[in-house]
Amino acid sequence: MEKKIKTLGSLTAGPMQVFLDQVDLADGQNKLRIKIDYPEAAALLAFLDRDHVLLVRQFRYAVGHETLEIPAGKVDPGEDPAASALRELREETGYRAKKLEPLFTYYPAVGYSSEKLTLFAAAGLVRCSEIEDQAEIAAVEKWRISDVLDWIHSGRIIDAKTALGIMACTSGKAAGWLSEVFPE
């Protein structure tokens, strides 16, 4: 257990708040902790067929370069994570999905962030509109799952949610769901 003594400073950017807190550790030591209050998030593997997914290319300011990632974003206040995942799919790629399956929920950075992200797998994709997030999404790309897996190991894909989603779909319970959706 770590107990807050006081907040020494904070920063705010939209729905994201960062606190610098002085805390008491179990053994009576004092320590500084960064704590990010982050809204809930959702991300989805958008399967065009059993072997291909949509990835979005976008510039990430915190890492200083473009990344290839699965569609994702913050859950709006009052919104359901599943609805949020489908909204982000539409805004970032212009596609909607007829089928959606939750995979699991995890915390990307438990050491300093309260962010909680639910991963979904989506199928039955239909192109329905233009990309709305033109300022943030540089491109929407179709890639083979086997290539994406290789790129996780080679370092071309660096994003945690993309790696987790792909691995969950190739090995886990979601593989069964995919077999139902895309029977061979």
Next chain:
Amino acid sequence: MEKKIKTLGSLTAGPMQVFLDQVDLADGQNKLRIKIDYPEAAALLAFLDRDHVLLVRQFRYAVGHETLEIPAGKVDPGEDPAASALRELREETGYRAKKLEPLFTYYPAVGYSSEKLTLFAAAGLVRCSEIEDQAEIAAVEKWRISDVLDWIHSGRIIDAKTALGIMACTSGKAAGWLSEVFPE
């Protein structure tokens, strides 16, 4: 591409710095971005045998409760990520490992953190000392991989690096390495 206009504020806790920056987006819009400068990190799956790993139980201030995670920590200045992973194993669990295999490197939270984490798998574990991080580690526990996989889906395990490591070892290239280390 997003270009910094200016830094509006910052917070520092040890080797971790947080910046609130005003940035120019590709289309000329202005936006606030939180950017965490975080040291490199390392984590490892510590295999006691082919079916069991060591997990550490620790209180995580940012999420407000205890978590079950694989051993992990920051890479010290001038330290190699592999050396860091073995040091964290020793400090957090009291074990050393005779064999270490890199899995891959990823970024846990590309939306706001520069943190880069390298995952390893370790085998040939030998208990060598007491737990050094007594103030932060509540317990060291031995668990079945199949239970850990179930708990990722049920929400009992919420930590991204633990989920990624377990999935990489059960499905990916690391599964081959494990078969070599623990032949049946």
